[in-house]
Amino acid sequence: MIELRKVSLKYGDREILKNISLTIKDNAIKAILGPSGVGKSTILKLMLGLIKPNSGQIIVDGTDITSMTETSLYAIRRKMGMVFQGNALFDSMTISENLGFFLRENMKLPEKEVNRRVTEQIQFAGLEGYEEQLPESLSGGMRRRVAIGRAMIFKPHMILFDEPTAGLDPVSSKKILSLISSLRNDNNLGAVIVTHIIDDVFNVADSVAVLYKGEIIFDDSTEKLHKATHPFIRSILSDKILEL
Amino acid sequence: MSTQHLPARALELIRIFQEKLILELKVFFFTMQEFFWFSTRAFVAIPKAKRYWRDVLDQAKICGADSLPIVMVSAISIGALLAIEVGNLLEDFGAKTMLGRSTSISVIRELGPLLMGLMLSARFGSRNGAELGAMQISEQIDALRAFGTDPIAKLVTPRLVAALIMFLPLTALSDFAGLHSAAYMAEHYHRLDPGIFWNSVYPRLAPRDFVVGFLKAPVFAIIITLVSCFNGFSAKGGTAGVGRSTIKGIVVSSGLVLIANFFVSKLVLENM
Numbered sequence: 129m130i131e132l133r134k135v136s137l138k139y140g141d142r143e144i145l146k147n148i149s150l151t152i153k154d155n156a157i158k159a160i161l162g163p164s165g166v167g168k169s170t171i172l173k174l175m176l177g178l179i180k181p182n183s184g185q186i187i188v189d190g191t192d193i194t195s196m197t198e199t200s201l202y203a204i205r206r207k208m209g210m211v212f213q214g215n216a217l218f219d220s221m222t223i224s225e226n227l228g229f230f231l232r233e234n235m236k237l238p239e240k241e242v243n244r245r246v247t248e249q250i251q252f253a254g255l256e257g258y259e260e261q262l263p264e265s266l267s268g269g270m271r272r273r274v275a276i277g278r279a280m281i282f283k284p285h286m287i288l289f290d291e292p293t294a295g296l297d298p299v300s301s302k303k304i305l306s307l308i309s310s311l312r313n314d315n316n317l318g319a320v321i322v323t324h325i326i327d328d329v330f331n332v333a334d335s336v337a338v339l340y341k342g343e344i345i346f347d348d349s350t351e352k353l354h355k356a357t358h359p360f361i362r363s364i365l366s367d368k369i370l371e372l
Numbered sequence: 373m374s375t376q377h378l379p380a381r382a383l384e385l386i387r388i389f390q391e392k393l394i395l396e397l398k399v400f401f402f403t404m405q406e407f408f409w410f411s412t413r414a415f416v417a418i419p420k421a422k423r424y425w426r427d428v429l430d431q432a433k434i435c436g437a438d439s440l441p442i443v444m445v446s447a448i449s450i451g452a453l454l455a456i457e458v459g460n461l462l463e464d465f466g467a468k469t470m471l472g473r474s475t476s477i478s479v480i481r482e483l484g485p486l487l488m489g490l491m492l493s494a495r496f497g498s499r500n501g502a503e504l505g506a507m508q509i510s511e512q513i514d515a516l517r518a519f520g521t522d523p524i525a526k527l528v529t530p531r532l533v534a535a536l537i538m539f540l541p542l543t544a545l546s547d548f549a550g551l552h553s554a555a556y557m558a559e560h561y562h563r564l565d566p567g568i569f570w571n572s573v574y575p576r577l578a579p580r581d582f583v584v585g586f587l588k589a590p591v592f593a594i595i596i597t598l599v600s601c602f603n604g605f606s607a608k609g610g611t612a613g614v615g616r617s618t619i620k621g622i623v624v625s626s627g628l629v630l631i632a633n634f635f636v637s638k639l640v641l642e643n644m
Contacts, residue, residue: 171515174382174515174516178514178517178518198517198522198524202520202521202522203520205517205518205519205520206519206520208518209519210515210519211461212511212514213511214510214511215512216510216512216514217512217513218512218515219510220513229519229521230519230521233519233520233521233526234519234520234521278519282519362579
């Protein structure tokens with residue numbers, strides 16, 4: 129379980145997050161919805177300890193990671209897999225090297241086990257035949273599936289998705305969303321999805337938090353979002369895609 | 373505008389200048405602090421370099437074998453030019469037989485290592501800045517951190533170790549090429565017997581001449597690698613940001629190479 133308790137963050141004079149509190153339960157999919165540039169991706173980076181808040185606490189499985197050192201954070205980070213908005217695949221490595229990199233790097237598993245897991249993820253992502261290709265030769269949807277496979281390969285408790293369908297065509301988006309649903313349904317994993325596309329929320333999420341002007345203005349189940357009265361939520365429900 | 377307003381306006385301008393100066397100083401000292409921690413972490417991770425031996429070998433090829441042509445070309449041209457110019461000057465004093473002595477000291481103590489440092493700052497430093505900057509912009513460095521890998525140990529330390537290993541033989545080869553091109557020009561341009569040239573080189577070279585020259589290799593390796601990698605890690609603002617950080621890395625490391633060149637020479641020559 130991940131908890132953000134009264135977290136605030138400033139970049140210079142600009143206040144990004146104002147005293148926000150969030151709870152993300154295991155084995156559930158939580159969406160964080162908000163317009164572009166409002167600080168949604170920042171929340172994921174805070175959960176991983178990649179950036180530190182100015183105030184407040186971030187608790188991961190009962191451990192306060194707010195003041196932990198970079199080295200001690202590595203063990204915490206291995207509980208979560210991250211799918212970056214631009215995928216962040218290592219462009220000098222092949223697809224199978226990208227998938228196996230962190231197993232070889234951090235888990236010291238036997239090569240046979242690494243290869244088994246890589247093959248498993250290749251099949252899960254439907255990328256058979258592309259093992260030795262470089263990321264640049266794949267389509268956007270394929271690269272996203274490799275990034276999801278890389279996040280899943282070391283069997284984390286939770287996967288964090290930064291705009292998982294942004295920039296993808298409708299068919300690829302559908303594939304990615306069904307892949308995310310299967311994480312909870314078939315693999316019993318939890319997930320956090322940061323998105324500005326409201327359809328993604330209704331398609332996969334169990335609950336949703338709406339971030340607006342640095343504050344959480346709604347945090348409940350996706351069904352209850354329809355009943356919310358906040359003017360911003362009413363406006364996004366009618367427009368569907370947030371372009372504010 | 374009345375003259376009464378001038379002092380008030382001047383004071384206002386001074387205040388704005390003061391504020392900007394303080395801000396710039398704060399940014400400078402903050403960057404220095406960041407650079408210090410970055411460098412410390414790169415050195416502390418050196419024992420982990422054996423884990424990344426493939427990266428060390430790759431980087432050794434990039435900063436060693438791949439950089440050899442540009443280092444040799446610059447050493448040969450400067451050696452030849454030095455022989456022509458110094459030879460012309462010595463001829464006026466009837467001291468052309470001292471050409472070997474003067475060119476060998478210049479090449480071994482100063483020009484060989486300095487040119488190699490500047491060439492590698494441009495070649496190896498720019499590659500580091502651009503590659504790591506692109507990785508930073510595309511969140512690959514964040515991905516390393518997110519999955520529990522120390523990006524400095526993985527990306528910076530192998531470059532540092534490779535540079536520390538390769539800069540010494542590159543300096544030796546640069547000196548060798550510079551001296552031989554000078555000897556060639558002495559024979560063919562100044563019609564100086566090769567025996568006379570080399571006789572004024574070898575017996576007169578002192579250990580301190582080699583210490584000055586070869587001590588610069590590891591100093592330049594540290595400066596070029598750490599400055600270029602730090603700027604790559606600090607890149608922000610898209611592809612234009614990668615360009616800016618790469619240029620900054622080359623300019624700062626080249627400037628520091630020139631300053632370090634002076635201080636290493638001064639330090640060794642005053643104490644040996």
